[in-house]
Amino acid sequence: MTAAARGSVRLEGVVKRHGTTTVLHGVDLAIEPGEFFVLLGPSGSGKTTTLRILAGLEDVSAGRVLMDGEEVTHAEPGERDVAMVFQSYALYPHMTVAGNVGFPLKMVGTDAATIERAVQEAAAKVGIGHLLARTPGQLSGGQQQRCALARAIVRQPRLFLLDEPLSNLDAKLRLETRLELHALQRALGATTVYVTHDQEEAMTLADRIAVFMDGRIVQVGTPRDVYARPQSVAVAGFIGTPPMNLLPARWEGDALVVDGQRLPAPSRAPVPRDVTLGIRPGHVTTATQGVAAHVERVEDLGDASIVTFVAGEHRIKQKSERAATVREGDTVALAFATDSLHLFDRATGARL
Amino acid sequence: MRTATTAAARRRTRNLVLAAIAGVGVAVWVFPVLWGLLTSFKTERDVLAYPPAVFFTPTLANYREVLFGASSILPNLWSSFVVATAATALTMLFAIPAAYALGRLRYPYKRASGFYVLVTQMLPPVGLIIPYYLVLQKIGALDTYVGLAVIYLTFALPFAIWLMVSYFEDVPLEMEEAALLDRAGRMRALWHVILPQVRGGIAVTTIFVFLNAWNEFLFAVVLGGNRVRTVTVAMFNFISVEQTQWAKVAAGAMLAMLPVILIGIFAQRHIVKGLTVGAVKGGGRR
Amino acid sequence: MTAAARPARSLAAQERRFALALLAPALVVLLLTTTAPLVYLAWTSLNRIDLAMPWLSGFAGVDNYAKMGSDPRFWNSLLLTAVYTASTVVLQVILGLSLALLVLQIPRGQGALRIAAILPIVLAPVVVGLFWRTLVLAPDFGLVDMTTRALGLGSHNWLGDPQLALISVIAIHTWQWTPFAFLVLLASLATLPPDVYEAARLDRASAWQRFVHITLPLLRPAIVMVVILRTMTALSAFAAIFAATGGGPGSATEILNLYAYRTSFTELNLGYGSSLAVVLLAITLAISFLMFRLRRAR
Numbered sequence: 001m002t003a004a005a006r007g008s009v010r011l012e013g014v015v016k017r018h019g020t021t022t023v024l025h026g027v028d029l030a031i032e033p034g035e036f037f038v039l040l041g042p043s044g045s046g047k048t049t050t051l052r053i054l055a056g057l058e059d060v061s062a063g064r065v066l067m068d069g070e071e072v073t074h075a076e077p078g079e080r081d082v083a084m085v086f087q088s089y090a091l092y093p094h095m096t097v098a099g100n101v102g103f104p105l106k107m108v109g110t111d112a113a114t115i116e117r118a119v120q121e122a123a124a125k126v127g128i129g130h131l132l133a134r135t136p137g138q139l140s141g142g143q144q145q146r147c148a149l150a151r152a153i154v155r156q157p158r159l160f161l162l163d164e165p166l167s168n169l170d171a172k173l174r175l176e177t178r179l180e181l182h183a184l185q186r187a188l189g190a191t192t193v194y195v196t197h198d199q200e201e202a203m204t205l206a207d208r209i210a211v212f213m214d215g216r217i218v219q220v221g222t223p224r225d226v227y228a229r230p231q232s233v234a235v236a237g238f239i240g241t242p243p244m245n246l247l248p249a250r251w252e253g254d255a256l257v258v259d260g261q262r263l264p265a266p267s268r269a270p271v272p273r274d275v276t277l278g279i280r281p282g283h284v285t286t287a288t289q290g291v292a293a294h295v296e297r298v299e300d301l302g303d304a305s306i307v308t309f310v311a312g313e314h315r316i317k318q319k320s321e322r323a324a325t326v327r328e329g330d331t332v333a334l335a336f337a338t339d340s341l342h343l344f345d346r347a348t349g350a351r352l
Numbered sequence: 353m354r355t356a357t358t359a360a361a362r363r364r365t366r367n368l369v370l371a372a373i374a375g376v377g378v379a380v381w382v383f384p385v386l387w388g389l390l391t392s393f394k395t396e397r398d399v400l401a402y403p404p405a406v407f408f409t410p411t412l413a414n415y416r417e418v419l420f421g422a423s424s425i426l427p428n429l430w431s432s433f434v435v436a437t438a439a440t441a442l443t444m445l446f447a448i449p450a451a452y453a454l455g456r457l458r459y460p461y462k463r464a465s466g467f468y469v470l471v472t473q474m475l476p477p478v479g480l481i482i483p484y485y486l487v488l489q490k491i492g493a494l495d496t497y498v499g500l501a502v503i504y505l506t507f508a509l510p511f512a513i514w515l516m517v518s519y520f521e522d523v524p525l526e527m528e529e530a531a532l533l534d535r536a537g538r539m540r541a542l543w544h545v546i547l548p549q550v551r552g553g554i555a556v557t558t559i560f561v562f563l564n565a566w567n568e569f570l571f572a573v574v575l576g577g578n579r580v581r582t583v584t585v586a587m588f589n590f591i592s593v594e595q596t597q598w599a600k601v602a603a604g605a606m607l608a609m610l611p612v613i614l615i616g617i618f619a620q621r622h623i624v625k626g627l628t629v630g631a632v633k634g635g636g637r638r
Numbered sequence: 639m640t641a642a643a644r645p646a647r648s649l650a651a652q653e654r655r656f657a658l659a660l661l662a663p664a665l666v667v668l669l670l671t672t673t674a675p676l677v678y679l680a681w682t683s684l685n686r687i688d689l690a691m692p693w694l695s696g697f698a699g700v701d702n703y704a705k706m707g708s709d710p711r712f713w714n715s716l717l718l719t720a721v722y723t724a725s726t727v728v729l730q731v732i733l734g735l736s737l738a739l740l741v742l743q744i745p746r747g748q749g750a751l752r753i754a755a756i757l758p759i760v761l762a763p764v765v766v767g768l769f770w771r772t773l774v775l776a777p778d779f780g781l782v783d784m785t786t787r788a789l790g791l792g793s794h795n796w797l798g799d800p801q802l803a804l805i806s807v808i809a810i811h812t813w814q815w816t817p818f819a820f821l822v823l824l825a826s827l828a829t830l831p832p833d834v835y836e837a838a839r840l841d842r843a844s845a846w847q848r849f850v851h852i853t854l855p856l857l858r859p860a861i862v863m864v865v866i867l868r869t870m871t872a873l874s875a876f877a878a879i880f881a882a883t884g885g886g887p888g889s890a891t892e893i894l895n896l897y898a899y900r901t902s903f904t905e906l907n908l909g910y911g912s913s914l915a916v917v918l919l920a921i922t923l924a925i926s927f928l929m930f931r932l933r934r935a936r
């Protein structure tokens with residue numbers, strides 16, 4: 001195994017049960033060395049569990065974990081050469097920042113001078129070089145987060161695990177730190193697995209995203225991929241703010257029938273069938289003819305606006321970069337660009 | 353304006369009344385001890401003065417007698433010190449690891465083992481003293497420091513375990529996990545990461561165990577003897593012999609209780625914490 | 639994959655081994671210092687062991703237990719135990735709670751109060767008993783007698799009169815341990831959320847209503863715990879009574895603890911003493927089980 005290839009991770013059929021409840025139903029995953037890999041999914045979908053299995057903090061009920069081609073399924077956390085940043089940071093409150101950052105090195109018997117140098121270096125990288133003598137209690141939330149980060153990078157592990165590391169920061173700091181985190185990961189070139197339920201975070205940080213739902217991975221791909229070609233209704237409805245509009249429709253020939261309105265379909269239906277029609281809010285436009293709807297609500301976000309239409313018994317959201325031209329109560333016709341329609345099987349939810 | 357002043361005045365009177373009632377409560381607790389302190393500086397004549405002498409010429413004769421006289425309690429203070437210290441050290445040695453396991457680790461029969469410890473905490477000492485006496489007599493361990501210190505584990509260990517458990521439970525769970533990922537291993541995670549975070553709890557528990565051991569009487573009187581006679585036993589014997597020498601009794605009592613009173617005053621915060629932790633967490637039950 | 643197929647060195651297995659290694663020494667000690675003696679006690683309670691008449695020793699079956707039925711001293715001690723335990727616990731909780739509620743209203747000086755309250759708790763019960771026997775309750779020159787004399791209520795033999803002696807030992811116990819209830823309840827009161835009270839005040843609840851409908855329910859867990867712990871202490875009370883009255887006069891203050899002790903170590907009848915101790919243990923455990931059940935039911 002060459003140094004450059006260090007940090008590949010595979011999960012094979014990983015199952016996790018707690019008593020009778022199964023929280024992971026056979027997860028398969030392959031992460032490339034140096035990749036920034038994000039686990040994205042709604043609350044309770046099993047992201048943290050997966051991360052903890054990678055860390056060795058949780059046993060698997062079935063399946064295998066491999067790192068750099070080596071099986072580590074039952075290896076102890078300390079043997080795996082991975083570092084983790086906890087959501088709560090888990091800083092040791094009785095040690096100084098320097099003590100915290102240097103602890104992983106001290107535990108493997110590194111000599112004091114080397115530790116000190118490494119601590120300085122790691123602290124400088126995350127911009128807390130001047131705080132080394134403080135204890136965690138004397139740090140702000142952002143500084144604590146950086147301290148946890150420094151503790152993770154100080155020993156140059158083959159794998160970084162981060163569990164919602166930004167969730168305890170305020171909105172502004174979260175944006176800044178996100179950028180820094182990305183730059184840091186690129187500079188270190190270390191494989192990183194990052195858990196979040198914030199899709200914007202996932203989109204901006206990830207090389208690839210694995211979308212979790214109910215203990216299963218439902219899609220793996222680049223952020224663009226996941227956004228542009230969601231593989232199922234569930235993913236489509238989860239990704240995007242606001243998420244994709246989903247309407248029941250019937251696909252007949254080269255037309256889609258929505259609420260009795262015929263729209264042109266992107267392709268010909270082999271046989272007439274029931275589908276779910278998906279359309280991103282950004283792709284909804286008002287036109288002279290189309291699906292009849294009236295404006296229920298207009299939200300002006302300053303740099304964008306979100307309009308909620310009611311068409312029949314469905315709500316359709318529109319997002320545009322300009323101020324809304326319609327007013328609440330107006331009646332309009334909605335048009336959808338044919339090439340931006342997504343079609344899903346009504347019964348299985350799979351992309352067509 | 354007028355209503356405001358009357359309200360303020362009413363509040364003041366109310367506070368005064370409250371303070372007075374609380375003051376009486378406090379006096380009831382403090383006064384007997386203060387009275388004992390005063391008495392210990394009196395001559396036996398002043399003790400029996402009626403009405404009681406508040407102003408008198410203080411004398412150190414009682415202390416001199418109690419410390420260096422024929423029946424000096426110095427050896428007893430030493431006995432108490434040895435027994436209490438040994439019992440405390442032993443207790444903490446066993447209690448800390450056990451409490452850590454009970455409070456933070458997953459293992460089979462965890463509930464059952466916790467319950468067992470809880471039950472052992474409830475056994476009244478009088479119920480156990482007979483077998484102790486018979487066994488120690490059989491193995492010739494009556495009137496020995498080792499015998500008494502080990503027996504003190506009976507009441508000290510369950511109590512210390514449960515008190516420590518509640519402190520261990522307060523440490524965030526990720527602490528070990530972080531330490532394990534930092535390659536500390538179980539033992540060093542406990543030593544370097546967890547124990548420093550329960551220092552306060554260790555202090556509280558040590559204080560309590562020491563207090564209880566110092567104050568213990570029943571085991572000491574039955575299992576002790578001429579060699580190992582703790583200060584509580586000595587005080588008891590003292591009064592049986594010197595029925596009427598109250599000033600001397602008071603001086604002896606003051607000396608015997610000096611360590612615990614000092615601990616009480618200086619470790620006040622710890623003690624209140626220990627009492628409440630134990631009580632609020634319910635003997636440590638989750 | 640089955641559990642058996644998994645290597646024993648998985649994280650959970652390793653945690654289990656570590657836990658058992660840490661726990662085992664303490665469990666062994668407890669087994670040796672509490673459980674083994676209990677078994678031995680149960681055995682001696684089935685024997686006749688009279689150190690005054692060692693030639694009569696031998697297996698006696700349930701004779702010792704049968705003897706209790708017709709032993710008026712036993713029934714008396716049982717009754718006294720009930721009276722002593724119930725009255726001291728009730729007094730401690732009522733006094734402790736009242737004082738805690740009062741003190742909470744006082745803006746300053748709580749620190750001094752806390753020190754004062756610590757004082758009785760840290761004293762050895764045997765010394766407390768001695769103290770009361772001499773300086774506080776002694777006829778003529780004790781604090782109490784001097785007070786009653788000064789008030790014209792005359793002199794009493796507080797520890798010599800059977801009825802007064804029982805009241806006295808109850809007072810001693812209450813004096814020493816009320817601070818515990820006080821401190822614990824004060825601490826619990828201080829943690830009650832103030833916004834609840836403000837809300838209640840806005841709902842125009844009177845001070846008494848606030849106490850009954852808010853304070854008491856919120857405080858109940860703490861009160862129940864105090865009751866349990868105080869009951870345990872009362873049931874194992876020994877040294878203070880032993881020092882103050884020795885169980886006397888006669889057997890006026892001889893609770894079960896003292897009866898078992900006197901039988902064993904004064905009358906040297908260890909067999910019968912053991913059976914009394916077994917009864918004491920059974921009662922204590924039964925009561926604590928009941929109480930914990932009660933606590934969980936709440």
Ligand SMILES: Nc1ncnc2c1ncn2[C@@H]1O[C@H](COP(=O)(O)OP(=O)(O)OP(=O)(O)O)[C@@H](O)[C@H]1O
Pocket residue numbers: 018021023041042043044045046047048049050197
């Ligand atoms: N010890 C446990 N016992 C039983 N169920 C558990 C246990 N730990 C986790 N779970 C369940 O496993 C599921 C996945 O949990 P996990 O923490 O991985 O979710 P998550 O995706 O990280 O969610 P979040 O975004 O809220 O952190 C949840 O439904 C949770 O209730």
Ligand SMILES: [Mg+2]
Pocket residue numbers: 047048049
């Ligand atoms: Mg999570």
